Each structure stands twice: as C-alpha cells, then as structure tokens.
Amino acid sequence: MEQKIRGFIPYLPFFIPEAKNSAELAGEILDRAEMALPEVKVLAGGAGEGYSIRSTAGGYTVSGGDTGVLYGVHALLRSLYVKEPVREGEAVPYYPLRMLNHWDNMDGSVERGYAGLSLFFRNDRITWNETDMHRYGMMLSSTGINAVCLNNVNVHFPADRLITEDFLPELKKIADILRIYGVKLIISIDFSMPTRNGLDTADPLDERVARWWEKQTALVYSYIPDLAGYLVKADSEHRAGPYTYGRNHAEGANMLAKALKPFGGKLIWRCFVYDCGQDWRNHEIDRPKAAYDNYAWLDGQFDDNVILQIKNGPYDFQVREGVSPLLFAMPSTQKALEVQLAQEYTGHQIDLFFMAPQWQDIYDVMPKDKVQAICAVANVGDSVNWAGHDLALLNLYAFGSLAMTGEPRAEETAAAGAKLMFEDREAAETVKDMLLRSCRVYEDYASPFGLGWMVTPGLHYGVSCEGYEYDVWGTYHRANFEAVGIERGPGGTDMTSQYPEPLRSLYADIDTCPEELLLFFHRVRYDHVMKDGRTLLQRIYDNHFRGYEGAKELQARWLSLEGRIAEDVFLRIRDKFELQVANARRWCDTVNTYFYRHTGIPDEQGRKIWD
Numbered sequence: 112m113e114q115k116i117r118g119f120i121p122y123l124p125f126f127i128p129e130a131k132n133s134a135e136l137a138g139e140i141l142d143r144a145e146m147a148l149p150e151v152k153v154l155a156g157g158a159g160e161g162y163s164i165r166s167t168a169g170g171y172t173v174s175g176g177d178t179g180v181l182y183g184v185h186a187l188l189r190s191l192y193v194k195e196p197v198r199e200g201e202a203v204p205y206y207p208l209r210m211l212n213h214w215d216n217m218d219g220s221v222e223r224g225y226a227g228l229s230l231f232f233r234n235d236r237i238t239w240n241e242t243d244m245h246r247y248g249m250m251l252s253s254t255g256i257n258a259v260c261l262n263n264v265n266v267h268f269p270a271d272r273l274i275t276e277d278f279l280p281e282l283k284k285i286a287d288i289l290r291i292y293g294v295k296l297i298i299s300i301d302f303s304m305p306t307r308n309g310l311d312t313a314d315p316l317d318e319r320v321a322r323w324w325e326k327q328t329a330l331v332y333s334y335i336p337d338l339a340g341y342l343v344k345a346d347s348e349h350r351a352g353p354y355t356y357g358r359n360h361a362e363g364a365n366m367l368a369k370a371l372k373p374f375g376g377k378l379i380w381r382c383f384v385y386d387c388g389q390d391w392r393n394h395e396i397d398r399p400k401a402a403y404d405n406y407a408w409l410d411g412q413f414d415d416n417v418i419l420q421i422k423n424g425p426y427d428f429q430v431r432e433g434v435s436p437l438l439f440a441m442p443s444t445q446k447a448l449e450v451q452l453a454q455e456y457t458g459h460q461i462d463l464f465f466m467a468p469q470w471q472d473i474y475d476v477m478p479k480d481k482v483q484a485i486c487a488v489a490n491v492g493d494s495v496n497w498a499g500h501d502l503a504l505l506n507l508y509a510f511g512s513l514a515m516t517g518e519p520r521a522e523e524t525a526a527a528g529a530k531l532m533f534e535d536r537e538a539a540e541t542v543k544d545m546l547l548r549s550c551r552v553y554e555d556y557a558s559p560f561g562l563g564w565m566v567t568p569g570l571h572y573g574v575s576c577e578g579y580e581y582d583v584w585g586t587y588h589r590a591n592f593e594a595v596g597i598e599r600g601p602g603g604t605d606m607t608s609q610y611p612e613p614l615r616s617l618y619a620d621i622d623t624c625p626e627e628l629l630l631f632f633h634r635v636r637y638d639h640v641m642k643d644g645r646t647l648l649q650r651i652y653d654n655h656f657r658g659y660e661g662a663k664e665l666q667a668r669w670l671s672l673e674g675r676i677a678e679d680v681f682l683r684i685r686d687k688f689e690l691q692v693a694n695a696r697r698w699c700d701t702v703n704t705y706f707y708r709h710t711g712i713p714d715e716q717g718r719k720i721w722d
C-alpha cells in the first residue's frame with residue numbers, strides 16, 4: 112500500500128506509539144518530531160482539554176490537562192515548524208464537543224465519499240490498517256477533533272449490528288486506539304433496530320422498546336466505557352423514526368437519551384427532516400422551512416443530554432444558502448452546527464473549494480454562541496492524500512481550527528495550512544491565495560445568487576439546470592421565461608418569518624436582501640435591476656463567465672508552481688485542475704444557454720456560449 116501524505120503534520124513520521132494515553136503521547140511526539148527543537152517540558156494533569164504554552168530560559172513549557180498538552184504540543188510544533196512566533200498563553204477549546212461524522216458503509220463504500228474507500232470497513236467487516244489508524248488519530252488530535260462517528264447516518268445492514276456482540280469487540284479496538292489521541296467514538300444507530308430483535312415495534316413510548324435500548328446500551332458501554340454517544344437520523348429520507356409511531360421527536364430522542372444517561376453519553380439527533388418526495392404541483396411545501404417547523408415548537412422538551420444537530424443551510428449543504436433559522440431558535444435546547452467537508456455539492460474534491468470563507472459568512476450572521484457543539488461530515492478515505500485532493504485535506508485542518516476557536520479565521524488557516532503543506536514560501540503564498548479565492552470561483556460558475564440545486568440529480572457533481580425539477584426527489588426553482596426562484600418572503604412561503612429580527616425584515620424585502628442570497632429568498636424577474644445597475648440576467652451571465660475565467664486562473668497559478676513542490680503532488684493537483692476547468696466551462700455554458708433560451712435576451716457583451 113502506498114504511503115499516505117503527511118499533510119498538515121509534516122513534522123511527524125508515521126508511527127505506532129508506545130504511549131498509552133494522551134499525556135504520554137505528547138512527550139513521545141516531542142521525541143519523534145523530525146525537526147530541531149529547543150528544550151520542551153510537558154506538565155500534564157487531569158482530564159482537561161485546555162493548555163498553556165510558556166517560554167522558559169531554554170525553550171518552552173506546555174502544561175494542561177492530559178489531552179490539553181497533546182493539543183499544546185501540536186500547536187507549539189506547528190509554530191516552530193513554520194518558523195513563526197509561538198503563541199504563548201492559555202487556550203481552551205471553544206466547543207466541548209468537536210465531532211466528525213463519517214458516512215462510511217460497512218461494505219467499504221462511503222456515501223458522498225470522494226477520497227477512496229472507508230478507513231474502517233470492508234466487505235461488511237470492521238477492517239483497518241493499524242499505522243493509518245494511528246495516523247488518523249494523530250491528524251484528529253493535531254487539529255483538535257475529539258469525537259468521531261465511523262458509520263453512516265444511513266445505517267445499512269450490517270452496520271445496525273455495530274451495537275451488538277457481532278462487532279463490539281472489534282469496535283472496541285478502534286476506540287482503544289483513538290482514545291490515546293483524545294478522540295471518543297460515536298455510533299450511528301438505526302431507530303427501528305428493536306423490530307429486528309424480537310420486538311414488533313420501535314415505538315419510543317413502548318416500555319419494551321425503552322428496556323431494549325437500555326440493555327443494548329449497557330452492553331455497548333461494557334466494551335467502550337467512554338463512548339461519546341449515539342447519532343440518529345430519524346424520519347428522514349425514508350428512515351424510520353418517532354413519526355412512524357405517531358410520536359414527536361422529543362419523545363423519540365428522550366427515550367434514547369435516557370438509555371445513554373447513566374453512562375454519560377449524549378444523544379445527537381439530526382434535524383434533517385423534510386418531505387423528500389414533494390409533488391411538483393404542491394407549492395405549499397417549502398423544504399427549507401422543514402427543520403424549523405419540525406423542531407422549533409419542541410424547545411425545552413428535550414432531555415439535557417440531547418443535542419440537536421442542524422445543517423448550516425436549511426436546504427442541504429448548497430454552495431450558498433441562508434443560514435438555517437433553526438440555529439437561532441430553541442434557546443433551551445442544546446444544538447450542534449453541522450457542516451460538510453465532503454464536497455457533495457461543492458465539487459467532489461475534484462474542484463478546489465476551501466470552506467473557511469463559507470463558514471465566515473455563516474458566523475457573520477450566526478454568532479458562535481448560538482450553538483454548543485460542532486460537527487462536520489468527514490472528507491477522508493483511504494486515498495494517498497486522505498482527502499482525494501491534497502488541498503481538500505486543509506478543509507479538515509480548518510474545521511478543527513474552527514471547532515477549537517469558535518472562529519472560522521479563513522485567512523489564518525489558509526496561510527497556516529499552506530505553510531505546513533508546502534515548505535517553499537512562494538508556493539505556500541500562492542496556495543494560500545488560491546484557497547481563499549476557490550469557493551468564490553466555484554460559486555460563480557455553479558450557483559448564481561443562492562439558487563443552488565442545478566446539479567446532476569443523485570450524483571451531485573456537474574450541471575443539470577432542470578434535473579431536480581423533474582426528479583422524484585424534486586427540489587424546485589421553477590424557472591420560466593420571466594423569473595426564477597421560490598418566493599420565501601411574506602408574499603410567498605413566508606420562510607423569512609422563521610428568522611429573528613433584524614434578519615427577518617432584511618431577507619423578506621427584495622431590496623434589502625443581500626444579493627448573494629437573492630434567489631434563495633426570492634422569486635426574481637430576469638429584468639430586476641441589481642445594485643450595480645445590471646439586470647439579474649446579465650449578472651447570471653457575467654458571474655458564470657467570471658467563474659470559468661477564475662477556474663482557469665486557479666489552474667494557471669497551480670501550473671506556475673511546477674518545480675517548487677514535490678512532483679507527485681504537483682501532478683495530482685494538475686490533473687484535478689484539468690477536470691475542474693472543463694467542469695467550470697460546462698457549468699458556464701449550460702446555465703447561460705439555459706437562461707438565454709428561456710428569455711431570448713442575449714448577453715450584452717456578446718460572448719460565445721459553448722466554446
């Protein structure tokens with residue numbers, strides 16, 4: 112098997128540590144680091160995740176809790192490696208729960224995975240490479256992630272049996288490894304599981320069901336005493352849930368939370384609940400309203416170990432959406448923000464898309480204290496560069512930084528990540544700029560003004576203007592000859608009323624709605640005059656041409672790095688850019704000709720569609 116890249120921990124070789132816990136590991140890392148080091152003293156004690164770094168006469172002291180010193184040592188080594196001033200002082204992770212969700216299936220495939228096969232499963236068994244598992248734990252700890260769910264939220268057989276004796280002995284081995292890195296396991300469970308184990312129902316209010324989960328959960332904790340908890344996708348995309356039994360989601364979640372409570376476990380309950388079979392004739396249903404409608408009224412009814420996990424966008428991880436209004440609601444309920452590192456709608460780890468600027472947009476609207484935990488859908492697999500695209504690995508790094516600080520810090524993480532991956536300073540500077548531009552470039556050619564969904568149905572890579580208009584999983588923009596988009600203001604579905612003021616009024620009025628979200632919130636005529644005097648239609652044309660030019664510029668910048676960076680990395684990314692530029696061209700031509708043919712209004716600049 113090919114040796115994977117070191118990624119954002121260039122200072123450490125791959126190794127299986129002798130250390131038995133995080134504090135010992137912090138010391139071992141210092142011994143094994145492949146760089147000249149001053150004297151570094153580690154003072155560990157207690158279970159905490161906070162740390163402090165102080166300079167001493169001959170070097171540095173890193174002190175803190177057992178996991179804290181591990182984070183501290185990584186932070187110190189990062190600074191020393193890139194030869195930048197060490198940030199002294201105390202640091203405490205902002206979110207206590209910093210999760211990754213893998214969507215890995217036990218056959219080895221990964222739902223929405225663009226980085227090879229699963230790191231944990233193959234042929235319906237738990238299967239892993241020991242060195243890679245340690246390295247993965249090291250990556251997680253270096254960026255501060257402290258909980259990871261290995262199996263898909265769509266729990267397919269036999270993953271529903273991960274909580275049984277069939278798999279727990281093997282799962283325990285992974286838990287034992289990741290614990291050294293300060294990482295706890297989470298397990299995705301299937302709500303209907305009792306019905307395949309002797310019961311005729313999974314009704315959460317049926318005592319027999321509650322007893323079944325209690326017993327099963329006690330078994331799980333006998334193997335993995337520090338399991339962080341269960342993750343549940345219920346009543347979503349054809350999965351069973353409380354609604355199947357006429358119960359609400361607080362009743363369903365609390366039943367499971369009670370089974371976890373004696374062991375200190377959390378019940379992480381996803382709010383991605385909507386009607387995935389919306390009839391195209393039905394204009395009443397509005398998918399982005401669904402999460403709020405399903406949950407907001409239940410505030411205060413969830414047990415204290417329940418965390419509601421809410422996608423950043425109320426649709427589904429589109430390039431640009433309004434921030435989910437549910438994130439602002441439910442003040443008496445614990446909430447986790449869910450973002451997606453796996454580039455399902457953002458280029459499949461073929462097209463470059465650095466996410467921190469997107470998170471910045473979210474956090475500019477949704478202050479960090481609105482949520483108590485954070486989660487990302489993982490983007491890694493068994494590919495040589497972990498993430499399918501060497502630079503996509505920096506999304507994992509940036510997510511860890513967001514989870515630790517509560518701030519997206521786009522510039523800082525792009526710069527730091529690029530320096531860690533590329534020793535050559537000029538190359539690192541170029542990569543930093545490329546990262547920061549990349550998501551705007553992608554947005555220009557793939558998603559005009561928050562419209563979204565013009566992707567190939569099912570696959571979600573590449574353009575299809577009307578794919579989801581005619582798909583059974585319909586998600587509609589209802590473009591015709593004079594206008595496009597769904598009206599979500601008071602004159603339409605009134606989704607904007609789910610937001611608190613001042614956002615409610617801001618979004619409801621077409622004149623105050625931020626332009627980048629115009630087609631998310633409004634149905635707009637093509638001749639609508641935008642702030643700069645151009646029409647909506649002309650802006651759609653212009654953005655798409657600009658996106659295509661942007662993709663070519665990114666490619667040119669990458670090609671300019673030949674000879675400055677390792678050849679294999681250069682070639683891998685060069686190949687990706689060839690695909691990205693072709694993809695951008697196709698998006699540009701397809702979307703522009705689509706709107707041209709609907710309107711009959713040509714591009715003012717007479718540019719050629721279909722090169």
Ligand code: GCV
Nearest residue numbers: 214222223264265344383427
């Ligand atoms: C894991 C979208 C994706 C699905 C995913 C689902 C979810 O619908 O296309 O692949 O399923 O979101 O987040 O549960």
